Amino acid sequence: MKRQPLRLAILEATRILEDAGVASPRADAELIAAHVLGVERGRLPLVPLVDPPVVEAIRQLVVQRAKRVPLQHLTGWAAIGDIAVDVGPGVFVPRPETELLVEWGLKLLKGREYPVVVDLCTGSGALALAVAHARPDAVVYAVDVDTNALAWARHNADARAEEGDTPIRLYSGDVTDPTVFAELDGLVDLVLCNPPYVPQGTSVPPEVADHDPPQAVFASGGGLDIIRHVVSAAARLLRPGGGVAIEHDDSHGRAVPALLSARRVLTDVESHTDLAGRPRFATALRAISSSA
Known part of the structure; x- marks a missing residue:
């Protein structure tokens, strides 16, 4: 499976959350990505490419966040x-x-x-x-x-x-x-x-x-x-x-x-x-x- 740019996954997540009326779509998209990857948000630029399962895991959480499930319920903290x-x-x-x-x-x-x-x-x-x-x-x-x-x-x-x-x-x-x-x-x-x-x-x-x-x-x-x-x-x-x-x-x-x-x-x-x-x-x- 070909690796994909994390940046594009975050951009797509941001768009979905923005359309759903989430107050801080970019920040939430990045925090979800950081949660899935197990890294701090500030270290996301150090992860340029990710495997398709990671993109799918981010997408699934973004879908839940777009339903206005609190971000903290998704990350657990x-x-x-x-x-x-x-x-x-x-x-x-x-x-x-x-x-x-x-x-x-x-x-x-x-x-x-x-x-x-x-x-x-x-x-x-x-x-x-x-x-x-x-x-x-x-x-x-x-x-x-x-x-x-x-x-x-x-x-x-x-x-x-x-x-x-x-x-x-x-x-x-x-x-x-x-x-x-x-x-x-x-x-x-x-x-x-x-x-x-x-x-x-x-x-x-x-x-x-x-x-x-x-x-x-x-x-x-x-x-x-x-x-x-x-x-x-x-x-x-x-x-x-x-x-x-x-x-x-x-x-x-x-x-x-x-x-x-x-x-x-x-x-x-x-x-x-x-x-x-x-x-x-x-x-x-x-x-x-x-x-x-």
Whole structure:
């Protein structure tokens, strides 16, 4: 069988994905090719020719992606910080913008020894595991109410532990419960949360509508109901000088900072944008000295 140019296979894949309305057709085509070949995306130019079975394997995955199956379901993983976590049906796929929470949190933790970190609504465990990887001295707690998500989080936590990362402490719990992690009240250096926040009834891409668990995407109260509980949890969990970062819908650029500002124990409230310039997450610090 005659070998074929990989470049042509990627061009054809890009065309198919573009016609299907995929948001990043070229990038997805290259990532699929890299996945099939078992190489990093940046090394694709070093593979000029491929065998016909490789072209066919790329085509089959492209057909699935054109049906709007998430790329991460096809490859089996999603990147977060300096690690990757396994994902698939039944768990929310971490988005690239969520890495901004990790970056903010790690910056806050600089200079703090043995920090205590809590990841609320952990899902796949992505945030907790990214922090544990970057800060081996941290004590990282993670919680979710969904049993499917917890199964994925436990799988990922076990895999990271096998790689040598510090194990995280994973719990089943509901962030709307005012006693969740009550034993940590006033002891936490960093609270991170990527909660369900899309307002109910919002139109979302097929990758989300057909594949992400709806309970991990949508929230009532204009998308703010879970976030209200997260703010309350952060206010009691954080130690003085500790910080909280909450991802939110781009329509919440004023609402979430306002919820944080309404708590007297929280200060230095800031709104942050994603790489596209959209309001994406809000942060606050626990006042050094204040009454609740």
